[in-house]
Amino acid sequence: MELNVYLAGQIHDNWREEFRKAASEWELPLQFFGPMENHDRSDNIGEEILGEQPDNIFKDEAASAFNNLRTQILLQKADVVIALFGEKYKQWNTAMDAATAIALNKPLIIVRPKELHHPVKELANKANVVVETKEQALKALSYVFEAN
C-alpha cells in the first residue's frame, strides 16, 4: 500500500523538501504532491499562458485559475492532506485546502507552531490531528503503516 499525500501551505521556502527527504530516509511508501513551489512561477502562470492581463487583480485571477486546476486534480488523488501553517503570510489558501480536504472526507493533519493555536482553533478542531513539527506529522503517517 502506498499513500498519496498533498502538502498544503505557503510556497515561500522549500519546507516540502524536508518531508520528501525524511520520508525517503524512513522508507515510508509516501508519494507527495502539492502546489507549484516556485513562487514567481505561481504568480505569473496566468499571464504566462494567457498573455498580459488588464491589471494586477486580473493577473491574479488568471494565475489562480491555473493554480486551482492543479490543486483540484492533485487533491482528488490524495489519500491524506497535510496543511502547514506558519507565522508569516495570510495563508488563506492553506485554510481553503484544509477545509476542502475535510469536506471531501480526506484525512487531515495540521502542522502549526503552538503560538498560532488561537486563530487556527476551529480548523484544528475539525482536523484529524494537530501537531507542531513536520517530524510529528510524519510519525502520524508512519503509525498508519506500523504492524505492532
Place this chain on the structure above:
Amino acid sequence: MELNVYLAGQIHDNWREEFRKAASEWELPLQFFGPMENHDRSDNIGEEILGEQPDNIFKDEAASAFNNLRTQILLQKADVVIALFGEKYKQWNTAMDAATAIALNKPLIIVRPKELHHPVKELANKANVVVETKEQALKALSYVFEAN
C-alpha cells in the same frame, strides 16, 4: 421563496447588522445566520459549558468544538454563504467556512477590499462572485429575486 444566508467572517465588530438592516429596508426575503458575534462569549463558551481547561490551547479546543457545532448546523440550513474578509485578523475561520460552502455546493459570495486581492485570489477564483462592499453583495442577492 425565502433564502437562508450564512454570514461568515470575523466577530470583532457588528458588520452583520448592516446586512440585516439593509435587507430589511430593501424588503428582501432573507434570513441571516452566523457565528456567535459576542467575541468573549465565543472564546469562553468551552469553559462556560465544560468548566476550566488545563491551559489556553485546551480552552481554545473546547470553545472551537461548540463554535463548530453551531456553524455546522447553521451552514447546512444555508442556501447561500457570504464570506467577508477584512484587513485585520488571521480570518482562517472565514476561509474555512468559504471553502466548506464551495465543497458542499453552496453558492458563495466573497466580500473583500481591493487591497486584499492577492492573498484571497484562489478562494476568489472558486467563489461565485467577488465584490468589494456589503451593498454589492446584497445587490447580488437582490438580483436573484428580480423578475425583469
Place this chain on the structure above:
Amino acid sequence: MELNVYLAGQIHDNWREEFRKAASEWELPLQFFGPMENHDRSDNIGEEILGEQPDNIFKDEAASAFNNLRTQILLQKADVVIALFGEKYKQWNTAMDAATAIALNKPLIIVRPKELHHPVKELANKANVVVETKEQALKALSYVFEAN
C-alpha cells in the same frame, strides 16, 4: 404537494409567460423559476454591480458570475427542470442547465422543434421526456398530479 419548476432557455422573448399562464389556467400547483428574462439586464448585471470592466470579455465574465449565482440557487430549489431549445442563438446555457439537472438527479423535460432532433440527440436521450410544444411539457407535469 407543490412543485418548483426551473425554466431553462433563451431570454430573448417571453416564452416563460405562456407556462405561467397555462399552469394558472389549468390550476396546477407549480411555482416557476428561471434566469433574469430582461436580456440587457442580464448582460449588464456585472458592470451594474462591479462597475466598468476592461473589455467585453471581462464584462461578460462579470455578468455570468451573477447569472450563475442566480441559476445555482434556483436550480437547487427545483423539483423538475424544463429546458427549451429553439432555432435561434447558441443556447449553450440551456444545454449547460439541462446537463446540470441530469447530473444532479433532477427530472428533465426537453422542449424542442422536431427539426432540431439531430443536434440535441444526446441530451434528448438523457432527458426524462422530449416534447415539441410547451403544452406537451405542461401535460407531462399535469400527469404527475393526476389520480386516475
Place this chain on the structure above:
Amino acid sequence: MELNVYLAGQIHDNWREEFRKAASEWELPLQFFGPMENHDRSDNIGEEILGEQPDNIFKDEAASAFNNLRTQILLQKADVVIALFGEKYKQWNTAMDAATAIALNKPLIIVRPKELHHPVKELANKANVVVETKEQALKALSYVFEAN
C-alpha cells in the same frame, strides 16, 4: 502519476490528433479519451447495432444511446476534461459534457476562440480555466506536472 483526459467537442475534423501529438512530443503522461471521431459511424451506430429505425428521429435516438454509453464510461475514467468550442455546429454535446464534468467535480478546461466569448460566458465562468488555443490547454496540464 498519469492523467486521463476526456476531449469533448465536435467530431467533424481530427483536432484531437493535435493533442495526442503535442502531448507525446512534450512527453506528458496523458492518456486521451473521447467520442467516436468517425462522424458517419457515430451517426449510424444505432442502426448498425439495432437495425433500421422508423425515421431519422428514431435513428438519432438509437445512435445517441450508444454514444452516451461510450461517453459515460469514459468520462467517469477521466481526471480532467477539455471541451473545445468552435465557430461551426450547435455543439450542444460539448456543452453537455462540459456541464456534466463540472457537476461531477471533474476539473474542466474550455478552449474557445475569443469571438465566442459571449455565448459561452456562463459555462466559461464555471470552468477551471478558459483558453483560446489547444497549446494553451496543454500548457495548463503541463503545469500540473511541473516541479519548480
Place this chain on the structure above:
Amino acid sequence: MELNVYLAGQIHDNWREEFRKAASEWELPLQFFGPMENHDRSDNIGEEILGEQPDNIFKDEAASAFNNLRTQILLQKADVVIALFGEKYKQWNTAMDAATAIALNKPLIIVRPKELHHPVKELANKANVVVETKEQALKALSYVFEAN
C-alpha cells in the same frame, strides 16, 4: 411530523385504496403517492401526449418516459417506500422502484405473500422489513409514531 409514503407495485387493481382508508381510520399522518393507477391511461400516456408511435415497442418507450418522470419526482419526495409483490404480472417495475429506494437510502417495506419468498429473497434481504399483509406494513409505519 408527517411522512410521505410511495406505494410501488402493480396497477391492475385498487390495493392502494386500502392503505389510504386504513391510514385515515388509524389517524396516521401519512401522505401516499404512487404511479398512475389507471392502467390504460398509464399504457397510453406516451401516445396521448406525443401522438401515435411507429409500433407497440415505441409506444411503450414513450409511455414509460412519462411514467418514469412521475415516479422520479414522487419517489424523491418520499420518506419511506412500500413495495407490494403479488402472484400475477412480471412486476419488474416494482423491483426497480424497491431497488431504487434502497440505493437512495429510503427505508423500504416489502409486502409479499409467503409463497413468493424464493424469487424475492435477495430484495427481501435488503429491505428494512418484509411483511405478508398490508395491515402489517401499516403497523410498521404506525410504530414509527408511537411514544410508549
Place this chain on the structure above:
Amino acid sequence: MELNVYLAGQIHDNWREEFRKAASEWELPLQFFGPMENHDRSDNIGEEILGEQPDNIFKDEAASAFNNLRTQILLQKADVVIALFGEKYKQWNTAMDAATAIALNKPLIIVRPKELHHPVKELANKANVVVETKEQALKALSYVFEAN
C-alpha cells in the same frame, strides 16, 4: 428556525423526558425524536407484527428490523444527534447511531460520565462535542440559537 434532535441511547429508563422538560422550560425550539422507549415493546415488536419466530435470535432479528426502520426514518429528519452513554448495558446501538450520524454529516453531541472516557475515546474524538451531563448538552444546543 426549529431543530430536530434525535436522542440515541438506552431505553431502560426515561432519561429523554429530562431533555423534553428542560427544553420546554428553557423555551428552546427543539423537537425530539428517538427509539421506542418502552423496552418490552421494542423487544417484542417483531413478533407482535410478524407472529411467533423460531427462537430468540430470530425474534431479535425480527424486532431489530422494525426498530431500524424507525431509527432510519427519524435519523434522516434530524438536524443534530445526541448520543448518551451510561455505565450499564452494551449500548452498541448507541455507538451505531452515533457513528451513523457522523458518517451522514449530522452534528453529534456525546453525553458520557467521565469514568467512561477510555472506551468511548475514538467516538468522542469524532463527535462535535463531548459533555458529561444532559444540561451541558442542552446548553450546547441553546448556544446555537443565542444572538449575543
Place this chain on the structure above:
Amino acid sequence: MELNVYLAGQIHDNWREEFRKAASEWELPLQFFGPMENHDRSDNIGEEILGEQPDNIFKDEAASAFNNLRTQILLQKADVVIALFGEKYKQWNTAMDAATAIALNKPLIIVRPKELHHPVKELANKANVVVETKEQALKALSYVFEAN
C-alpha cells in the same frame, strides 16, 4: 484501459459463457463478474455456512445474505452492467441489480427478447441501451474501444 462488466441475470443456464468466449475471440479487454452460477450452490450457501435453518424462508434469507454480499462487492468494481432478461423465471434479482446500477450511476445495457418489451419498459427507458441479443450488447461495448 480494461473494463469490468457485471453480468446480471438468471443462473439456470450458462449464458455468461457466451459473453466470455465472444469477448475473448474479439479480443476485447473486458473482465466479467457475476453471481454464483451454480444454482444449487446459490440456494444452499446460507445453510452451507450457517447450518440448517428453521424452514425454507429462513434458508432463503440466509442464502440471499451471502449472495448479496457477493453482488455488492462485485457490482462496486464494475464499470458497466449488462442485465439479461428472458422468458422464464421471476428475475426480480435482475431488475434489482439493473436498478441498482442506474442509481449508482453505472452504465447499463439491457438484453431482452422483443416479446418482453412491455413488462420491462420502465427499466428499459432508464437503461443506456436496450438490445435483443448478447452479440449486440458486446458490439455496444466494442464501440467504446473503437478509434475510428
Place this chain on the structure above:
Amino acid sequence: MELNVYLAGQIHDNWREEFRKAASEWELPLQFFGPMENHDRSDNIGEEILGEQPDNIFKDEAASAFNNLRTQILLQKADVVIALFGEKYKQWNTAMDAATAIALNKPLIIVRPKELHHPVKELANKANVVVETKEQALKALSYVFEAN
C-alpha cells in the same frame, strides 16, 4: 481481483492472525488491514507523538486522534469490513467501525458468539451477513471468488 479487508474489533489478543493464516492457506487474494494491534502502543500513541498530556482523558483524546487517522485512511481503502464482537470489553470502537462501513456502503460481515445476539441485534440486522466463527466469515469471502 484482490480484495482489501478491514478487520474491526478489539486489540487485546491476536485474533487477526488467524484470518491472515487461514486466508494464506486457502490461497484467497485478500489483503488485511486493521487498527494498531499492540494495545499499549495504541493507548500511548498520542503522548508518544505529542508529549505528556494534562490527564488521562486528554491522553485518550490525543491517542484516539491518531488511531482515527489510521482507521479512516485504511477503511477508505477497504472493499469489505469484518467486525468481530466478543464477550469482553465495551467494543464501542467495533460498533463505530461497523456502522461507518454500512453508512459508507462498504459490505459488512459481523462475527459474534451466539450468546451476544441480543445486544448486537440492530447492527446485525444492517450487516450483510452475521456469522459465529472466523472460519465462517472467511467462507463468506471465499464464496465471492468461487466460479461454480
